[in-house]
Amino acid sequence: MVRISVSEACRRLIDEEVVAIPTETVYGLAATLEASDAVQRIFVLKQRPANNPLIIHLAEPSHLVAYAKEIPPGTDALTAHFWPGPLTLVLPVVTNRVPEQVRAGLPTAAFRIPRHELTLAILRQVGPLVAPSANLSGRPSATTVEHVEEDFGDRVPVVEGGPCTSGMESTILAYRDGLWRIARLGALSAEELEPVLGYRPALYDGSHDSSPLCPGSLYRHYAPKAKLVLGREPYTGQLSVVIGYSDRQYPGASTLLTLGPSSDPDTVAHHLYDVLRQLDRMGLSAAWVDLQVGHDGLWAVIRERLNKAAVET
Ligand code: TXA
Numbered sequence: 557m558v559r560i561s562v563s564e565a566c567r568r569l570i571d572e573e574v575v576a577i578p579t580e581t582v583y584g585l586a587a588t589l590e591a592s593d594a595v596q597r598i599f600v601l602k603q604r605p606a607n608n609p610l611i612i613h614l615a616e617p618s619h620l621v622a623y624a625k626e627i628p629p630g631t632d633a634l635t636a637h638f639w640p641g642p643l644t645l646v647l648p649v650v651t652n653r654v655p656e657q658v659r660a661g662l663p664t665a666a667f668r669i670p671r672h673e674l675t676l677a678i679l680r681q682v683g684p685l686v687a688p689s690a691n692l693s694g695r696p697s698a699t700t701v702e703h704v705e706e707d708f709g710d711r712v713p714v715v716e717g718g719p720c721t722s723g724m725e726s727t728i729l730a731y732r733d734g735l736w737r738i739a740r741l742g743a744l745s746a747e748e749l750e751p752v753l754g755y756r757p758a759l760y761d762g763s764h765d766s767s768p769l770c771p772g773s774l775y776r777h778y779a780p781k782a783k784l785v786l787g788r789e790p791y792t793g794q795l796s797v798v799i800g801y802s803d804r805q806y807p808g809a810s811t812l813l814t815l816g817p818s819s820d821p822d823t824v825a826h827h828l829y830d831v832l833r834q835l836d837r838m839g840l841s842a843a844w845v846d847l848q849v850g851h852d853g854l855w856a857v858i859r860e861r862l863n864k865a866a867v868e869t
């Protein structure tokens with residue numbers, strides 16, 4: 557693993573290299589917006605389909621106007637409340653200002669300001685960065701430098717920024733037919749967005765029809781190699797490997813991987829990807845996951861991630 561300082565990261569990014577960077581959500585695989593070879597290398601490294609666009613990370617909300625064709629109502633309130641932070645906004649852009657490969661040919665682009673001092677320092681020095689999550693396509697996102705190393709070895713230098721504080725990807729909002737919609741559930745819940753928007757944004761991720769607002773939701777996601785069996789009933793020994801909660805008992809389980817207390821979705825979200833990756837590190841082939849948890853706030857997000865991780869290909 558090649559760990560580099562902020563100044564070395566800036567030098568390499570300006571040199572059009574790919575660098576892994578920390579954010580409050582998950583680690584990202586970054587390149588500068590205009591470095592087309594490096595952006596292409598991100599798709600190759602991740603084995604990411606070319607029709608899945610990348611999020612553009614900015615240092616300042618005022619930088620949006622350089623790209624946006626329109627600023628939908630509510631944008632200023634959202635950015636004032638939640639940036640820097642785990643909120644991504646999809647906006648119509650002036651297409652010749654955002655390279656086509658970044659947008660995957662769409663007339664829109666996704667923007668956010670991450671809340672991590674090291675990455676903000678890099679953004680201030682080198683300008684906008686594109687950064688998808690620093691994992692191989694389909695795998696659980698990387699929330700520590702060790703996770704980045706699991707997927708990319710020493711092919712990508714990393715700025716070490718500690719474990720990601722949230723550990724869940726940003727929430728993506730897109731404006732459609734006069735309302736902001738949730739294109740991807742994430743660290744910021746619908747309940748937290750409601751007071752700022754004046755309404756609770758609905759989920760519109762393509763799970764109800766075939767036209768998701770977010771191309772990434774077409775793909776299998778967040779999945780370990782191990783098969784996950786989602787437990788909606790109490791545990792009765794269905795599988796000997798259990799992913800569960802520190803305040804519950806699983807009599808008969810031989811291996812228990814704990815996500816945290818069942819009363820604390822922040823802690824559970826924080827540990828989720830590490831626990832999924834741990835299954836593979838331990839060479840386990842299947843696990844039963846305790847899904848007897850809430851439905852609101854971050855629980856909705858945790859449920860969605862586990863549902864996607866459990867889909868078999
Ligand atoms: O928390 C995060 O958002 C992390 C950190 C690194 O910032 N990034 C991240 O990127 O999760 P990625 O590439 O793993 O997921 C980005 C998602 C994809 O599902 C993609 O389809 C969607 O954003 N997306 C990007 N541009 C879009 C656009 N113009 N319209 C709709 N969805 C878009």
Ligand code: MG
Pocket residue numbers: 688689697
């Ligand atoms: Mg991702």
